[in-house]
Amino acid sequence: MTFRLYDTATREVRDFAPLEEGKAGLYLCGLTVQSEPHVGHVRSGVNFDVLQRWLRHLGYDVTFIRNVTDIDDKILTKAAGQGRPWYNLAYEMHRELDRAYDALNVAPPTYEPAATGHIPEMVELITELIARDHAYAAADGSGDVYFDVQSWPSYGELTRQGIDDMEAAEDADPRGKRDPRDFALWKGWKKESEPETAAWPSPWGRGRPGWHIECSAMAGKYLGPAFDIHGGGVDLRFPHHENEQAQSRAAGRPFASYWMHNAWITTAGEKMSKSLGNSLTIPAVLKNYRGIELRFYLLMAHYRSHVEFSFEALDEAAVGLRRIEHFLDRAPAAETGDLPADFVAAMNDDLGTPAAIAVLYDAVREGNRLLAAGEDATPHVARVLAMLDVLGLHPDDSAWATGGGDDAKLTAAVDALVAGLLEQRAQARADKDFARADAIRDQIKTAGIEIEDTPSGARWTL
């Protein structure tokens, strides 16, 4: 059975056929590091992390490039408003993003290039485009360089739009554009409003890169002129990905074979954005939820499905996850085993994580049934661990071991205290003094600790 994935360009699920046998090259448009990451931002990170893990599981040698955009209008404006250097803001938010990815067990890519580190590659690409008559330096002396969309007949092919049907942005400054739909490859330095640190030398004067060119340049540098899969959020299809493809192909690079786009996470029916406040930033959510719970929640929906975020749904996901964890807690330890065929089929079908999780629950239920019957559930434990592992949800994964020493010490301390009380309760139960036994249980419960009686004695959980 082969891996199949939905390709936005062809609008159909297609067999994955890599350019080079046994290898897979992935490029994901990462974030513009201008504010704290929120739940919506990390979705593509988690989705592509699952893709990366699945391709590796299938035996592919994966090269995964996920960029960071560390210079753009917003960063400049925001940093100026805060009275600090733009690079300081971008760097801080980049570190914040790394923490969010770590908390969700999003494995690092092969490399995470930043736009500002690849100015020469972009200049090179722009030069090539000018030489091929697909780009031009603005005649108004602004130092801007634009891509000439009229010079590229297949412009619009990715999103199936004809140039004539596109609305030109009403608020777009026409500047030196030949056509209002031409987009900036290079933005000339505006001395009066932009810091000199945000301007790099180029054949067209000092300036900074347009948004789209960085991805074409970096994908080209690390993955070559042609690579397998390019991904990002649906909003990036146009203009970002359309432009990336146009400028890359116009420069003679075939570019991506498959395009993957994840759907939105909205709140109150709206796109998440800074205007909705900070309650949904990753640091805020992680105050009340574990990273593994958020990751599980994100994987319960298919990556191409729109998700209406709610804390109620996140709570439900967390409860469901705890059932899986509880099974592993009480079942005998086992090594990670093989994946059930149904799980593999679900994942091979365009990363069908919801169907895959259904298989996971089937294994948990059957394992619990065997445990209740006093039979050997080891094979089911092995299967469950294998499935969790490939989804990045393995409980022993070091990513979940946050807090470190203090947490462990605290757990040990609580365990000692609760153990004493449980001993008293066990004695009371042995004496049939159930009133006293229940009083002890209530006392422990008041502290937020649940007691559960098992054949081998009582156990506690927070």
Next chain:
RNA sequence: GGUGGGUUGGCCGAGAGGCGAGGCAACGGACUGCAAAUCCGUGUACACGGGUUCAAAUCCCGUACCCACCUCCA
């Protein structure tokens, strides 16, 4: 105006012509001193109106409503 997507049970969320994915909640049962945990059982869901078909949530036509993108966006 152009392009793409959506509407599934109390809730979340899969599926894409024929056995009711799965989860959460609820109810009944088993187990338990009582619980908890666990297991077993319980639901006649597919926006609306037509059509095709032996068979439609799934295909076709139409209608309604919602959303995204159209050069800042995960």
